[in-house]
Amino acid sequence: MPETRYSAAINRALADAMSADESVVLFGEDVAAPGGPFAVTRGLLAKFGPLRVRDTPISEAAIAGAAAGAALSGLRPVVEIMFMDFMTFTMDALVNQAAKAHFMFGGQCSVPMVVRAPHGGGLNAGPQHSQCLEAWFAHVPGLKVVVPGNPADAYGLLRAAIDDPNPVVFVEHKGLYGAKGELPESPAPVAIGAARIARAGRDATLVTYGAAVAWSLRAAEALAVEGIETEVIDLRSIQPWDEAAVLASVARTRRLVVAHEAVTAFGVGAEIAACASERAFGRLAAPVVRVGAAFMPVPFARSLERACLPGEADIAAAVRRCMAYSR
Amino acid sequence: MTPALRLLELYGRMATIRRAEERLSKLFADGEVPGFLHLSIGQEAVPVGVCAALEPGDTVASTHRGHGHALAKGMALDGFFAEIMGRASGVCAGRGGSIHVADMSIGMLGANGIVGGGLPLATGSALAHQVKGRPNVAVAFFGDGAMAEGALHECLNLAKLWKLPLVFVCENNGWGEFSPHERQFAAKLAALGAAFAIPYEEADGTDVEAVAAAARRRVEPARRGEGPQILECRTPRWRGHYEGDPQKYREPSNLDAARGQDALALAAARLAAQGVGAEQLAGIERAIAERIDAAVAAARAAAEPDFEAAVAGVYAGGRAHA
Numbered sequence: 001m002p003e004t005r006y007s008a009a010i011n012r013a014l015a016d017a018m019s020a021d022e023s024v025v026l027f028g029e030d031v032a033a034p035g036g037p038f039a040v041t042r043g044l045l046a047k048f049g050p051l052r053v054r055d056t057p058i059s060e061a062a063i064a065g066a067a068a069g070a071a072l073s074g075l076r077p078v079v080e081i082m083f084m085d086f087m088t089f090t091m092d093a094l095v096n097q098a099a100k101a102h103f104m105f106g107g108q109c110s111v112p113m114v115v116r117a118p119h120g121g122g123l124n125a126g127p128q129h130s131q132c133l134e135a136w137f138a139h140v141p142g143l144k145v146v147v148p149g150n151p152a153d154a155y156g157l158l159r160a161a162i163d164d165p166n167p168v169v170f171v172e173h174k175g176l177y178g179a180k181g182e183l184p185e186s187p188a189p190v191a192i193g194a195a196r197i198a199r200a201g202r203d204a205t206l207v208t209y210g211a212a213v214a215w216s217l218r219a220a221e222a223l224a225v226e227g228i229e230t231e232v233i234d235l236r237s238i239q240p241w242d243e244a245a246v247l248a249s250v251a252r253t254r255r256l257v258v259a260h261e262a263v264t265a266f267g268v269g270a271e272i273a274a275c276a277s278e279r280a281f282g283r284l285a286a287p288v289v290r291v292g293a294a295f296m297p298v299p300f301a302r303s304l305e306r307a308c309l310p311g312e313a314d315i316a317a318a319v320r321r322c323m324a325y326s327r
Numbered sequence: 328m329t330p331a332l333r334l335l336e337l338y339g340r341m342a343t344i345r346r347a348e349e350r351l352s353k354l355f356a357d358g359e360v361p362g363f364l365h366l367s368i369g370q371e372a373v374p375v376g377v378c379a380a381l382e383p384g385d386t387v388a389s390t391h392r393g394h395g396h397a398l399a400k401g402m403a404l405d406g407f408f409a410e411i412m413g414r415a416s417g418v419c420a421g422r423g424g425s426i427h428v429a430d431m432s433i434g435m436l437g438a439n440g441i442v443g444g445g446l447p448l449a450t451g452s453a454l455a456h457q458v459k460g461r462p463n464v465a466v467a468f469f470g471d472g473a474m475a476e477g478a479l480h481e482c483l484n485l486a487k488l489w490k491l492p493l494v495f496v497c498e499n500n501g502w503g504e505f506s507p508h509e510r511q512f513a514a515k516l517a518a519l520g521a522a523f524a525i526p527y528e529e530a531d532g533t534d535v536e537a538v539a540a541a542a543r544r545r546v547e548p549a550r551r552g553e554g555p556q557i558l559e560c561r562t563p564r565w566r567g568h569y570e571g572d573p574q575k576y577r578e579p580s581n582l583d584a585a586r587g588q589d590a591l592a593l594a595a596a597r598l599a600a601q602g603v604g605a606e607q608l609a610g611i612e613r614a615i616a617e618r619i620d621a622a623v624a625a626a627r628a629a630a631e632p633d634f635e636a637a638v639a640g641v642y643a644g645g646r647a648h649a
Binding site for chain 1: 386388417418419420421422423427429430431432436437439440441444446447448449450451452453454455456457458459465477478481482484485488489637640641642643644
């Protein structure tokens with residue numbers, strides 16, 4: 001299977017979706033002529049023309065709101081928000097309009113739109129260009145949220161998101177754009193809501209998504225040397241998330257760690273931990289442990305950012321904490 | 328159609344909105360309408376005049392004061408009353424209510440609970456018309472209160488840059504919720520139009536013929552691909568921000584002046600001058616009353632919405648969670 005970069009997989013998914021359906025349009029800041037701030041949309045303007053691939057002014061509220069209106073009137077817009085931090089400006093369009101239109105209009109319409117945005121730190125981009133805000137959107141009934149952690153999932157989930165009749169927040173990671181992975185010649189969509197067992201193991205379940213999947217896999221390798229076999233589940237989607245896959249794994253391993261880059265407080269890990277305690281309490285041999293960023297704005301200086309964000313060592317330590325319990 | 332017949336038709340549409348909202352006011356006072364109710368009584372000439380310039384495939388996005396837009400675009404009274412009375416047979420299955428009445432089958436993209444919320448939706452709808460090559464326009468109705476929302480400024484800019492078939496229709500009733508317009512907005516919409524080089528026109532929002540003529544002058548260039556247009560209509564706010572609003576912030580003289588501007592009375596006087604007698608208008612009124620009575624009776628007899636069906640309706644294509 002050929003190797004493809006994460007950014008190229010997204011580019012190909014956009015191109016394939018636009019070729020398959022002329023209702024798919026693309027707009028955002030610098031996505032057309034400049035080819036995208038991270039070069040993700042390079043070449044699409046030349047291929048599909050200025051009617052369907054458009055640069056917008058720096059107007060995130062109008063970008064997201066116009067996407068919702070266009071989706072109500074027959075298009076399948078895919079819009080890009082340059083940094084997930086800038087999605088603060090899109091909240092009315094997503095939370096009050098797009099998320100609710102299908103429901104509050106009694107099922108008369110759907111809102112097939114995708115908002116792509118990169119989250120995550122590691123680039124010393126500072127407090128306003130590094131946040132992982134996906135939990136905000138997962139909290140809103142009517143929105144779907146997916147967070148692909150490798151090129152094949154980036155392709156497959158984006159095709160599924162574009163085909164989905166609901167508004168989907170498609171969360172990319174700036175640090176993953178250059179990451180390589182296998183992408184089949186004819187890649188298939190990946191069902192939204194289906195997790196993937198990235199590594200099988202019998203001793204502990206490690207649930208993660210996005211860039212933290214790679215950290216988790218490295219942690220699992222280190223733990224294997226110590227004789228701890230960790231099952232790594234890549235959620236891929238966080239709204240809806242694959243409860244069945246997680247609970248089935250926890251039923252086998254009896255231990256659960258949830259790791260993500262976002263702050264732990266009120267986050268995705270909190271939801272999964274709560275679900276495990278409600279539905280798998282009798283099976284758990286240890287408290288559920290969450291791993292996430294420190295509860296602080298993502299700081300700028302290299303040393304500060306390194307200390308703020310979680311990594312492989314934090315994840316391995318969390319699994320070891322779980323393993324210390326026996327009952 | 329003679330001018331008198333045409334005006335008579337517009338009169339009928341305005342009277343339908345006025346009587347429907349008067350009935351809603353009564354139903355609200357009697358506890359038959361839950362929630363908040365924002366009435367547009369006195370403003371009927373704007374939705375009726377503007378929608379008279381529209382084609383069935385044109386789309387409109389509306390405001391929290393959106394009953395007139397819904398009915399003028401062609402929403403059926405049965406689904407309208409059933410929705411606002413919270414019934415399963417409502418046009419939105421009882422999930423939206425007064426502030427979210429919508430009917431996609433007639434291009435009515437919804438009243439909106441967010442001030443300025445409809446502006447980006449209309450902008451996107453206009454984009455869809457343009458990309459799909461449809462001969463249609465989108466209309467963004469908004470109040471003067473939305474002039475201070477960033478959404479308006481972003482959408483004016485985007486619509487101009489992309490030459491969208493979009494008509495911005497401002498219903499300027501002088502009040503943004505509980506405060507007068509002049510304390511909320513430092514500029515003039517006309518000046519904003521000039522700043523973006525978007526053609527602007529003002530119309531008397533109590534004169535349905537004037538609104539209809541102005542709307543045609545704004546809609547047609549937008550339809551021809553000449554880009555966005557602005558129509559500002561001065562219109563009175565007869566009622567409070569919401570039903571039950573005691574309006575203590577308003578001088579009695581201001582309220583009296585508003586109620587002195589009556590689109591229906593103006594149209595009736597003009598019809599009388601053209602030989603349309605009071606008995607003919609009374610006949611129209613009787614027919615409207617019968618239709619409203621029937622819609623209210625049907626809504627009263629209709630079932631309450633089913634909770635499980637509502638939960639299953641959060642996502643298109645079924646529930647997200649098993």
